[in-house]
Amino acid sequence: MKPVSISVSDARKLALSQQGLLSAKPKFGRGKKATLRAIEHLGYIQIDAISVIQRAHHHTLWTRVPGYKPRFLNSLMAKDRSIFEYWSHAAAFLPMKDYRFSLPVMHAMSTKAKHWYQVDSSYKLQVLEKIKKEGPLYARDFETPKSTSGGMWNWKPAKQALHELFMEGSITVKSRDSFHRLYDISERVIPALHTQTQTQPSISEYIWHRCQQAIQAHGLTSVSQIRYQRFFSGEQVQSVLKNKTAQGLVVPVKIEGSPQEYFSFPQYLDTLPGRVIKQLHFLSPFDNAVIQRKRVKELFYFDYQTEIYYPVDKRKYGYFSLPVLYGTEFIGRMDPKAHRDRKVLEIRNLALDPHVKSSDKLLNALKSKLNQFAAFNECDEFTITKSTPESLKSALT
Known part of the structure; x- marks a missing residue:
């Protein structure tokens, strides 16, 4: 099939619309139900421990769901059982309806010769049996008290065993207390519909699920983006997409000026977003819209890298610099730190790109979003x- 040609502008609008970042009207609605709709639509929400501001999983959802509260996530997982915690390209909250598509990864983890940690199999079994017998446990429940001279439990090996059992699917996270995982046997947490009646998908079925998920979340995607940190090959993705293209389920797309081949759903191309009323967002470094840095550079001409792991003298924008999105354009970066004891959000650096022209409309949008972000x-x-520019500071404060 001949590729459908679209402009860069239309490609950006399609991508951001599907991410829930384009319209003033919330794509997913408001409150806890909208939080679930956002997770199901995006396919996952990455979990991260860095807490210089609100953690990434809360930040990503707050950006898209008005009225979002951090307690919604634990309620969806521990009470409603409509999401679960597992591995996407990284640790993530995933829709329970997609649990079956985690089975191939669990199977690979339970059968491969080399694991992330070298954990004695008998010790791992003891950890599993302890949870079966005693019920849900935290990693700290395996720590031998310092006042005792012995005991079978050593916290570090136990934590590694818990991680291995979690990756294999034998145990899962029932809930979280702050950032601490409460582990239980999977069968006692995951609804029976998902653990007892569903078979593991074939590799082609699994890849097609990933293709659909990527297109739904991003509007259009490429082979390399679909297989981002996955265990299947580009050739396997090409084969599935070729078959689905022949069936008319997907359409190859050519973006003006780009050599990359993209794919989308025909219905998306028939209803491309129109005029945009610019919205301003401070995105998490782990936000679904920017986690694939190469995609952001290709589509938005924005070369973004988080500087978390850079030495201090190598940082240009700051430790936790966030990409700033305005309408369909990334316009700069912001490095925030929440001083919770003083209830002050310090913007250690707010840098607009050189080509960005300041205006009253942009300044008002920045000030409004900064107040919301502080709250x-x-x-x-x-x-x-x-x-940067220096005048920006006085204009906003």
């Missing part, structure tokens, strides 16, 4: 330490 981070006010 989300349980702060009463924001301060700006440094800005």
Whole structure:
């Protein structure tokens, strides 16, 4: 099939619309039900431990769901059982309806010769039996008290065993207390519909699920983006997409000026978004829209890298610099830190790209979003330490 040609502008609008970042009207609605709709639509929400501001999983959902509260996630997992925690390309919250498509990864983890940790199989079995017998446990429940001279439990090996059992699917996360996982046997947490009646998908079925998920979440995607940190090959993805293209389920897409081949659903191309009323967002470094840095560079001409792991003297924008999205364009980066004891959100650096022209409309959007972002981070006010251009600081404070 001949590729459908679209402009860069239309490609960006399609991508951001499917991400729930384009329209002033919330794509997923409001509140806890909208939180579930967002997770099911996006396919996953990455979990991250960094807490210089609200953690990434909360940040990603707050960006898309008005009225989002951090307690929604634990309620969806522990009470409603409509999401579960497992591995996507990284640790993530996943829709329970997609549990079956985690089975291939679990199977691979339980049968491969080399695991992430070298855990003695008999010790791992003892950890599993302890949970079976005693019920849900935290990693800390395996720590031998310092006052005792012996005991079978050693916290570090136990934590490694728990991770291996979790990756194999023998145990899962029942809930979280702050950021601590409460583990239980999977059969006692995952609804029976998903553990007893569903078979493992074939490799082609699994890849097609990933293709659909990627197109749904991003509007259009490429072979390399579909297989991002997955265990299947590009050739396997090409084979599935060729078959689905022949069936008319997907359409190859050519974006003007790009050599990359993309794929989309025909209905998406028939109803491309129209005029955009610009919305401003501070995105998490682990947000679904920017986690694939190469895609962001190809589609938005924005070369973004998180500087978390850079030495201090190598950082250009700051430790936790967030991409700033305005309408369909990334316009800069912001490095925030929440001083929760003082209820102050410090913007250590707010840098707009050189081509960005300041305007009253942009300044108002920035100030409004900064106030909202401060409140989300349980702060009463924001301060700006440094800005580019320098005049930006005085204009916003």
